[in-house]
C-alpha cells in the first residue's frame with residue numbers, strides 16, 4: 001500500500017503522549033498504578049506513555065477478539081464492518097488488581113464495545129480506581145456511551161494505521177499515524 005497519508009505526525013504524538021503522562025502523574029501523585037495494555041495495538045503507546053509517568057508503575061496485558069467472521073481487510077475498509085458487539089477474552093491479566101489503581105491503555109476508542117466489555121472484566125477484579133487512556137478517539141462511531149479519561153486525539157471516521165495500529169497485521173511499526181484510503 002503506497003498512498004498512506006500522515007494524519008498525526010510522530011512529533012505531534014510525542015508531544016501529546018508526554019502531556020498525557022504528566023496528567024496521569026499529577027492525578028495519581030504519591031500512589032502506584034498498573035498499566036493494562038490491550039494487545040496488540042496499544043503496545044507502542046503504552047511503552048511511550050509509561051516512560052512519561054513519574055510514579056511506581058507495573059505493566060500487564062489483556063487480549064480480546066470479536067466473535068463473527070471479520071471480512072478481509074480490503075472489504076472491511078471498503079464496506080466497513082460492524083461486529084455483533086460480542087467480545088471474548090483471549091488473555092486475562094496476570095496479576096491481582098484488587099485495591100489497585102488500574103489504567104487500561106488502548107490504541108483507539110471506536111464503537112466503545114471493546115472497552116465497555118473490558119471495563120466489566122476489570123471491575124470484576126475489584127480495583128481501587130479504573131481509568132481509560134486511549135490514544136485516539138472516533139466519537140462519531142460510538143455505539144455505547146463510553147468516554148476515555150485520558151484521550152490523545154479525537155479523529156474523524158477514517159481507518160488509521162501506524163504507531164501500533166495495523167491493517168492485516170502490517171504497519172504497526174510506522175512512526176506516524178496514517179490514513180488508509182477507502183478507495
Ligand code: 5GP
Pocket residue numbers: 041106107108109110111112113114115158159160161165166167
Ligand atoms: P471498538 O470496540 O471501540 O469499536 O474498537 C476498538 C478496536 O477496533 C481497536 O482496538 C482497534 O483494534 C479497532 N479499530 C477501530 N478503528 C480502527 C482504525 O481506524 N484502525 C485500526 N487499525 N483499528 C481500528
